[in-house]
Amino acid sequence: MNLDHVFLCGDPALDLAATLRARRSERFEMFVSPERLDAWFLESGVVDAVTPSGAADVDHAKLLREAIYELVVTRLTGDAYDRRALAVVNSAARRPAAVPQLTPAGRWTDATPQEALSTVARHAVALLSGPDAPLLKECGNPECTRVYLDRSRGVRRQWCGMESCGNRLKAAAYRARRRRSAAPAER
Template identity: 70%
Template sequence: MNHEHAFVCGNPALDFAATLRARRTLRFEMFSTPDRLDAWFVESGLVDTVVPADDDDVEHAKALREAIYALVTARRLERQYDEAALDILNLAASKTPATPQLTPTGRSTEATAQQALSSLARCVVELLSGPDVPLLKECENPECTRIYVDRSRGTRRQWCGMESCGNRFKAAAYRARKKNAPSTASG
């Protein structure tokens, strides 16, 4: 399967929150159509198959995503939770989640968008009430707004992912050093 979405945050709910990219600048929307939402659910591994979403599902997903981002950011910065964001999250978490089933060939999870969103909301509840809160970081690439769980040794990770932001940032720093290096040619 060709993955069109990135999963570098260390938690499905954080990867979900990152589907609105470059929030401070370009604001690139990953859920432009219902089939993009469906693809995210399957590519994330949250479900194996999904009942096709509609436009209302996309709007609910975006609302939940923004609530997740607001709550994770508040927790990371040790601020109060936004009440409206809490209401959106808790309502989604109260719905029936995606339920895995045992089949003759193994585990299979089929879900509606609402069930998948409920599973994500429950994931946020666990994340923000659990031991990984001190490990939440925002990518140091100023263009990127992904929040990730830093499980690196010494928690010194700087970027959401080396293959995306890390390599880009390192290449730009290298070019800047090369440009500003004193010339060795004598004049």
């Protein structure tokens, strides 16, 4: 079982929302332990160091993740935001966030899990209320539920990532075309 975190979405809030994969079919949970949450914080670049998380932090991260996902999907459909999802994101954003510090070696951000989650919630607020919101797109792979920022030329990106979804769908389409062309012509 592959537990590597993937950051294809273009924003930490979207990457957090993508930690529950394949929401329409076989759900795949990335936050199976506090250590996996800590790894996500570090790998995402939200913080450089984090106080070890506990089970309650994982629960808070999942709650925030689901609220962000709900708000992002609602933004895509043009519907009104769910009040509960708004309350979860806004409550997390109001808490103290991770604060970068200048050190002799450069920028360093040390945080608690709550501060890291507040930082991600603030990213969600900035994204959903800012100029990048029209760039939100859901992956074209029907099995994938990642939402990403499409900053491609002409805003024509179709997949969350070529390696994860694009190549797989292109290969499947190619095989289907080959099967059709190889089938004996009916007369």
